Amino acid sequence: MRSSYKFSEYATEIYFLTFTIVEWITIFNYPKYCDIIVNNFQFYRKNQGLKIHYLIIMPEHIHLIASSENNIGRIIRNYKSFSAKEIIQNLKHDKRTEILNLLNFYKKKSKSESEYQVWQEGSHPERITTTDMLNQKINYIHYNPVKAGLVTIPEQWRYSSVGYYDGNESIMEFDELVF
Numbered sequence: 001m002r003s004s005y006k007f008s009e010y011a012t013e014i015y016f017l018t019f020t021i022v023e024w025i026t027i028f029n030y031p032k033y034c035d036i037i038v039n040n041f042q043f044y045r046k047n048q049g050l051k052i053h054y055l056i057i058m059p060e061h062i063h064l065i066a067s068s069e070n071n072i073g074r075i076i077r078n079y080k081s082f083s084a085k086e087i088i089q090n091l092k093h094d095k096r097t098e099i100l101n102l103l104n105f106y107k108k109k110s111k112s113e114s115e116y117q118v119w120q121e122g123s124h125p126e127r128i129t130t131t132d133m134l135n136q137k138i139n140y141i142h143y144n145p146v147k148a149g150l151v152t153i154p155e156q157w158r159y160s161s162v163g164y165y166d167g168n169e170s171i172m173e174f175d176e177l178v179f
Contacts, residue, residue, distance in 0.1 A: 012069060014053070014177065016126040018138045019080060020061040022117050026144050027099060029059040033087055034159045037062065046114045048075050051175035056141045057159035063141045065128065065177070075122050084118035104122045134179055146165065 021027055028034050034057050044050040054065040068075055093099050100116060107117035126145070128134050145157040154162045164170035 009074045012067065013072070014065060014067045014128045014134070015050075015072065016128055016179070017064050017066055018061060019064075019123055020029070020120045022103060024060045025099060025102050025106070026059045027087065027088050028057050028062075028090075028159070029116075030089065030161065031158075032094075034171075036086050036090065037083060038159070040079060040086065042172055044075060044079050045173075045175070048078070050079070051177075052076050052172075053161075053173075053175050053177040054138050054141050054165075055161045056144050056157070059150075060146055063144060065134070065137055065141065067177075069177075073125075076125075080119045081122070084116075087115050087118050128179075131179060134177075 016133060020136050028037070037057055041050070041052050041055070049068050049070040051067045052064055053067065056063045066072065066076075087104070088100070091103075103116040103118060107114070108121075111117050126137075128137060142154040142160060142162045145151045145160070146154055154160065155166060155168065159171055161170070161174050164172075164174045
């Protein structure tokens with residue numbers, strides 16, 4: 001069953017998005033796979049018009065606030081498809097058969113064109129409509145690893161936009177958000 005969350009037909013909307021690995025399988029506790037996510041986001045920023053404003057990469061899911069002047073729904077679908085292929089290719093190269101076996105086992109039967117499924121369907125786009133909602137989502141993103149008990153303060157989590165906005169070392173450049 002598809003999610004009731006949908007992208008708007010208007011190009012300039014700002015969204016809170018969630019990408020989740022099937023069955024919450026832990027993949028992003030290995031830096032190499034986080035780097036795949038970051039590198040692909042950088043490519044889509046430079047070449048497809050995706051704007052990444054805030055981001056957190058957790059061990060089994062990703063949250064971000066993003067926008068685009070182009071068709072963001074199409075961009076996100078393409079991003080997830082391409083990043084999934086690259087993750088699978090690297091899992092095979094690294095001989096991570098335990099993860100590959102899980103990605104195969106939990107693959108939806110309707111996904112007959114591929115042997116594995118990396119992402120759950122959808123990205124649960126929530127259109128950000130107020131400053132209060134934006135601030136709540138930013139705090140949610142940055143405090144997600146604290147809430148999960150992985151760090152004691154947000155700045156300790158490497159794969160986050162918090163460093164960028166605090167003027168410290170950052171995993172990538174982010175797009176300033178004027179709301």
